[in-house]
Amino acid sequence: MFKRSVLLIMGSCLGIGSIQTAYAQAFGGNPPSIKWNQVNTPAARVIFPKGMDSSGQRVANIVQQLNRTMMPTIGYKQKQINIVLQNQLLTTNGYVGLAPFRSEFYLVPAQNNFQLGTLPIADQLAIHEFRHVQQFNNYDVGLTRILHVLFGEGGQQIANSFSIPNWFDEGDAVYNETLMSNQGRGRLPYFFNGYRAIWAAGKNYNWMKLRNGSYQDYVPDWYPTGYMLTAYGRQKFGAQVWKGVTHDAATFKHLFYPFQTSFKQHTKQEYSSFRGEALNYFKQQLVTPNMQKAAEAYKPNQHFIATTEYPAYVDDSTLIYQKTSYKHRPAFIIRRGNREKVIRLADINADNYFNYNNGQIVYVARRPDVRWGYREYNDIKLIDVKTGNQRRVTARTKYFSPALSADNKTIVAVHVPPSGAYELHIIDVASGKVLQRVPNVGHYYYTYPKFYNNHQIVSAIRNTAGEMSVALIDLKTGENQYLTAWGMSPKGFTTVHRDTVYFTATSGLNDKLYAVNVPDHQLYELQNDSLHSFVGNYEPAVGKSKIAWVSFSAYGYQIHELPKQALQLKAVNTLPKLPEFGINALHQDTSADLLADVQNENLPVKKYSKLHHPFNFHSLIPYLDDPDYTLSLTGNNILNTFQSDLSLTYNRNEGYKQISFTTLYGALYPYLFASASYTFDRRRYFLDQRRNTIEANWNESNVQGGLEFPFNLSRGRNYTNITYLSSLSYTVTDVQSLFSKAIPDNTYLTNAITFSNQVAKPRQNIYPHLAQIITVNYRNTVNSLQAHQLLTSGTFYFPGFLANHSIVVSLAYQQHDRNYSFFSNELSFSRGYTSDNLYRLQKAGINYSFPIAYPDAGFGNIVYLLRLRGNLFYDHTHGRDFYTNGNTFKADFNSAGAELFFDTQWLNENPISFGIRYTRLLNDDLFGNNGRNRITLILPLSIL
Template sequence: MRKLFLLIFCLPVVSVLQAQQFGGHPPSTKWNQINNDTLRVIFPAQSGLEKQATDIAATVQRLAVQTTPTIGSRMRKINIVLQPRTTISNAYVALGPWRSEFYLMPPQNPFDLGTTPWYHMLALHEYRHVQQFNNFRKGLSRVAYYLFGQEGLAMANSAAIPNWFWEGDAVYQETLKSQQGRGRLPFFFNDYRSLWLANKNYSWMKLRNGSLRDFVPDHYHLGYMQVAYGREKYGPDFWKNVTDDAARFNGVLYPFQRAIKKYSHTSYTTFRNEAMQYFRVYVDSVKNDAVSNWAQQQKHFSGDEEFPQWIDANTVVLVKSSYKKIPAFYLRNLTAGSDTRLRTKDISLDNYFSYRNGKIVYAAYEADVRWAWKDYSVLKVLDVHSGQQQTITHHSRYFAPDISADGKQVVAVDVQTGGAATLHILDASSGAVLKKVPNPKQLYYSHPKFYKENTVLSAIRTTTGANTLGLVNINDGSVEELLPYSFHVTGFPLVHGDTITFTAAYQQRDELFALVNKQLYRLQTPANTGTGNYQWSTMNNKAVYSAFTAAGYHLVQQPITADSWKPMDADAFSSSLFTYELGSLKQDQPLPVDTSRSYRIGRYRKAFNLINFHSWRPYISDPDYTFSLIGQNVLNTLQTEIYFNYNTDEKFKEVGASAVYGAWFPYFTLGVAGAFDRQENDSPAVKTWNEVNGRLGLQFPFTFNGGRYYRRLSFSGGINTHQVYYTNFAKTKYADKQFEFVDGSVTFTMQSQVARQHIYPRFGINLFSRYRTIINNYSGFQWLTSAALYLPGAMPTHNLVITGAYQKRDTIGDYGFSNSFPMSRGYLGYNFYRLPEMYKYGVNYHFPLVYPDFGIGNIVYFQRLRANGFYDYTDVRYYRQNLHLELRSAGAELFFDTKWWNEYPVSFGIRYSRLFDGEVQGLGPNQWEFILPINLLGR
């Protein structure tokens, strides 16, 4: 139980660390900064980010004045690092160390996050997290900060205040202070609307923790409804008062729930139900339709069917995915209702693609081999008839491609560092750039389509966030707007002769529209009148489109008649966006994009605050129990640690310090450690000694993510100076030792993409090999190699996993290196670590048993129970004594995939091992263990 408690203690920290990239920039990268008393914006020099940095600084300073009073008055300066070279759209604020990072690639899909300039939206959203952290260091949370540092504060804050509040409050701020924000986007409410329309009434714990078999909206959607309702009904100070009590742990147990009851004068259960009903009332008047009825009939999540496009009068091509299967291209015969799989889709940031004349074109993700903060979006062309795929661009940043009617050209959005967009016309066979379309107004394009000669249709966003559809002249970049500019999101256009179809936000939903000779029509979709409809495609008076449902995006087919077209005035898009009648959203004026202010831009020194200790962390990797003082600078180029470790197997203590410097390539490592009271049986007494080790090393990490597989390769090596001091009885029998040894290791992992229910990837390889040898004064070496092969099982969610290991060492016995050999399960490993040769293989079969979606008291929630049947064989050999031992075991493992306190994922299990050779170690045949599993692939 102690192990489990400490693991849960560290979980908020682990999730933050996984979001951060170590090093990742070429050493030649120079950094600039805007520095004032509120924030420091750090960005690569010569990246053209002065405009974005200026707006972020101006926006944050105004937010610090205007919205801080609704969460508290405390302010602490924040470092914001801008990352312009990644193709991923994201951002975070973290403690440990205290900083924020903005991934500056704007998203292509406008419906999910809107059309407000991406860097401006990040400033609005992420600075609310800064304000939250600034005001939650109080009471017992402050005690946790003093005891464990910044990560201790993060742990306490997460335990006191649910994740739905953190994100819901930030979404509320982005909505309050912009002309869009997710709280004004119909797409954001599709999730819960679909559940309500399908009468899928899940428990509160299921809504909080999600599911591996059913569609459950995330905490952003849940949180916004709770926060907006609380602000609307109880005023602007309500959440400030609630979080003040909660962060202090007033009442100790369930402080957040107690605070809501205190300030709303109603129970927590009543409050959350009333909040949900406030938004649900707008759905209750919607009549059930075919799509909602279909979703209601699905027992669990069925799968997504996206971007259908006609091949002939009876066949469409689309992308399908589910919780059991990764995205792949399929051909669907609409008459027979049958699907034919074409090919698995390469790793991509979304499922968008375009089809013409027998060819599919789409953008796929590729990582840079060396630099973690640089990755690419390359174009792939797939021949539907032959199944052959070609990569036509390399090291590019292309998005949302479309292929011409003759299949010879591709138009795609090229997004440069910092977010500037240009349309490129490319050769579909070679990827050669045929034309770069001028962009004099600095527009941002999304989902361009070939329209007529020298003209491309595209969704367009301005530098202020207004958007429309426009026809772009590829010769001079001039634009003919087809709709008035507005904040009603418009996107996913398609061209059908003289007809343009698209989706746009209209009132409470994303609806389908058409433009014919500049006349606007709303397309009637009786099959789905409750949620959003997307990607309308027509042929021969038939249409297909994707409807959002509680069981996944569902492909809908309907005939086109005269009644399908309802004329509309384009001025309808000039109306205000729907806000669920939240008066609180009308009390403040939005913050406009501001790049006009003048800030001094200076050089940021990479050595600034390089050694930055921020937290004390307990860590367990049995048999090692460690307590560390850890540090990391803002650019995450130096990680430092001072630690104390206790090993429960050998009963020794260890004190050490280490550092990894990642601003260069390769990474440099430095460490020193002293171990005390090491011991080994040496009949008739026990040999004891202390040892000190210093190490200088290099690491060469490489990433080859791309195609259908994730791949990582890492080399590391170093030289160690080692001293051994014998104590007690051993001091009179053995001479102290001083020697140097070198060690090197190689790690390689490769795995396929995974779906939500996959326990392990359908195919994967994990290889590790390490060699250590003494180079002076004495003799000694050790070579350890281990491997795992992940294969598909009988069902899509089953895995056959084959493992192996081999270890060889010298027989002289001058010095024995520490042991990491994985013994057969159920046996003790340390008795054999000095033997010269050992090998092992294991066979595992993993499979799910049940998805209970069941919780207890908002403490623990069970998402999945899964099992593993195994057989292990270990062979131990000692040639001098002609010793040959077999250690065989078989058994079963039962794993529980859970969430604790509605937030922290923890997997634990029970293992039963039947030992066939237990007498070798004096063990009985039946062994039981409590286990905390570790995924070898690090997924």
């Protein structure tokens, strides 16, 4: 059967989460109605949907004009990159990948202005992601270059993963966005909150834990780690230091610990001492004694508790918020006093934002397009707090940050269409219809809008330069009253209480709470001793006599409350400039803020063909999908609509070898695919009249073509996919005359349907608590032979006795005709046995999986053990076949045993899970070795 490869994401991204991987693999994800244009420069070909010329030109101009300026600190090698601008997604991200060498920018700005900053998203992506392009170009040297020649771009990525740590790639790119602009994450306190929190709590994790993370503790990712090390390195050793370090590391000038050894040679300092020195340098600036004192409220050895966000007052003793933990899915919670009650589990969404008013919760839930993977929607959902009942207000819409009016009859939300013409929409709660589109006279991007009254909206707004203000917006005219001065300090999380607007703004070294009086526009900073003790202050909520907000901690976002009378209002006129956290090199460098000097030149725009360079073979890749082991030369075109694979496969069940070529075209609906293969040494066992085993061996050639219909039905709290495949195959066999009737040439149809459904999996859950994967595959000849094979299988996941335990039940049934054996055995046999392609096979298995320990320990920066987990299993397979005299063969193949799995990270960034299995065979292994006890090494499905 046709086996589709995937586009490998082996590179670096903007980094606001893991969602980018799924979208970066969205094969054939854009509808054919989208026409593509390009701007072609020596450094980059920028490809974009027709009508997005301004974004395409802007990205091309930034790359072209800043490319030479950025080169001296990383190297002068240049290979053109293809950059694809995607405007159908609602995810803020971007990546540069190898295998193939390409980049994608997702051009929807984030609502959270503190997370990535407020620079125009195309500008930020251009200066961040193109730095990755320069990195990859200059890492292609020495031994890395040899592996590139031998194994393609995938070979380069493997070499880079062994030689250059991902903290450097992302830290250097964040440094570049900070240097080249007047903002960047290196100037945002929010970016450092994770480190502030763990340091304030006295959690001085060792280097391997900082690099590899944990299943039980919060650990910041490699972005802030990388920025602090990269920035401090440039501050101490000069702007050129990392160029030499990475060049020698990528060449493997030193085979073992190439980066660390290269660093020592270029700086004359031990790598380990530099790490400690750099982190301590930032720790002294980021953590105050007050923060350390506030963290003393938690237990000394406390692990991650939960994240609680967006508090909203029902009354002064009752709060509603959203809660997420490592063990449980996100849920809306109502807390009266100290007692929590779940209102409802939250639907899948990109963040935890919601708005509450008078018994109703409104939020958006993410919903992908049924067919096109690069298109998605945010539907508005409304929850009744008393009953927990939820209903959908809008469908197939692109809304962010909805908020209810005082009477709960209307909703204001930010509308983000693919065109980038952002608007505020007023939506009728009862019908979901748009009552009003507020004119956007300033071409602003709105974040966290709230009703001020029936005629005006309050919102934090961004202009096209990245500056922000809090504004009062007239619903009819769209005219703005600016309640705060414009500036590069991020602002957001607005809430309205009477004539006062509360919000968060970046102020110097921290994110603080502010209030602005609407009638006179007077700005106040909220002050209290405890407010200065927390790591950030976000998402304010105001009750009758209390105020609540959240701050970050080593144990998740935590809610705080104070009486209003405990707060002091300090009148201020302006906000301080963004800090540089002691990195003076940022403003001393001649490249500082060069983004402001980029000219929007009118570059030539041409049509881009969807089938440009269709084969584009880029990597030689191993796939391990037992019982098939494959080495594949893989190709993808730039728009990811055409895939090609030239493969060599070994099948462990039958021992055959296969050479194949497959293609898949996904720009239409359905997918179109074709393949050709030649298989050596297929085998099957027959039983003669004396019940002796006779082995048949043959070779076969096959051509195949067909259609594939993918359906993404994910919505609500479930990820759901259905794929239907239909193909026609023609096979010619080369077999001994004795078996020519049993194994003749044939033409057959394959019809297969796969259904998968699962709920979201919290971090510590080994498997989803509820999930189903069901496959039905029917193959039958369309000639006089009338041969067939039916395979059905299902895997069902259930919660175990404790939160992180799982019960997994597997069922399978396979049957082929009595006279012919065209079709290979694809049923997963009972563990421990050697399988055979019998006439009828029935399989049932049960597993109980559970965590054993979270060691959080490693060795030599080589391997790090995050979790030990166990699995107890029992398998039952019943086989039935026929002897040549017509008698029936029946046998049971039962086994039981235990598996021990090691969830590890290698070289501080590559996750690999492997295990050891002990199997006790409860019946004889009729087709294999003697003995009842088996010990097996369980290898990972894919080392990539």
